Amino acid sequence: MTGQVPDFSIHELHLPESMDGPDGKDFRELSSVMDAMVLETWGNLERASSAQARLAGWRDTPYEVSRNFFARVDGIIVGHASCSVPLKDNVHTAWIHVDVLEGCRRQGIGTALLRTVEGIAAAQGRHVLQAHTEHPIGFARARARAGAEGVPGGVPDDGPGAAFCLKHGYTLEQASRFSTLDMDHNAEWARLELAAHSKADAEYGVLAWTNRCPGEYVDHMAGLMGRMSTDTPAGGLEIEAEAWDAARVRQLEDTTLAEGQTALVAAAQHRRTGELVAYTVIYLDPAKAGVAEQDDTLVAKPHRGHGLGMLVKLANLRRLQTEYPAVGRVMTFNAEENEHMLSINVQLGFKPAGYDGEWQKRIK
């Protein structure tokens, strides 16, 4: 350990009713410090959630509960840790995260926060702990394999997050590529659209909606969203099938709205059966004007090979371009072994901007 052991204290965050009330002081300070941490890592706030999104996203739902902690030094928040647990599936898993401001690192604060959230996870009967680290591309030159041969891509093992995870017994199980697309780099889209339509048009049509899935398709969407947990590459992460139904789709839509976000959805419909067989989602947050996030994309296995991934993604990007012309960049994340999705994104013009490491530890 370097530096002097600071006099720090760890506190649990009590979520305020609203952001602006007197009981929101700790939350507001923590949210600003979390922004500062994103700035330290990425040099911009594009990957930061807005304060409204954090507050709404941390509230308990029937599907997931979260607890948040913060560390203070001399009365000032310098670190954060969270533990979220799914309730309806993956009931042995906890997702944890720890962050400490750069100026306060290597003094044991991260370890104390980690022990706090690992203890919370264990008390809830969780024995598969999963965490992630972030690696901007400028620091990813070495592309070393942090403690796990055979994880495609790997992450650099000389950064603080990877060193910390290795020290505390976590192993790297998957690397995700973080990519960004400049919306004006769309010269190829017309050609890609022609190719996707000529492959798919006879059998499939495209539907689109904003925020709320039309009632007649909500069960189809629940089926597709459940497959995100089983039909996408998970590396060595232990992930069980998620239990999705119409109520869960509606709950996610409600949370998205409470977070202040807008969801643009495009889906492919199999003409003969009327079934939805592919979908993709882009999220927009007015607190982050100029940037959007390309989130889930899934094509049901029996319908792969018909260009549907490209078709729905392009349809959604075209909507984004027309309806939200102020958005100049789109961010996305893909597992390094997800060759097909990466190939679609590269053709669309996405460029690598960094890597995220996905780590796991079993605690019994």
Ligand SMILES: CC(C)(COP(=O)(O)OP(=O)(O)OC[C@H]1O[C@@H](n2cnc3c(N)ncnc32)[C@H](O)[C@@H]1OP(=O)(O)O)[C@@H](O)C(=O)NCCC(=O)NCCS
């Ligand atoms: C990872 C992080 C939380 C560590 O916080 P911290 O307060 O510095 O952690 P600690 O002081 O308790 O460090 C514990 C051990 O981790 C290892 N470690 C942490 N940072 C390291 C670094 N930069 N280089 C090498 N080892 C490091 C060391 O073994 C250290 O013990 P030591 O100082 O006795 O050698 C902090 O660097 C951070 O916020 N990084 C960004 C977020 C992140 O990656 N989180 C990890 C995933 S949950």
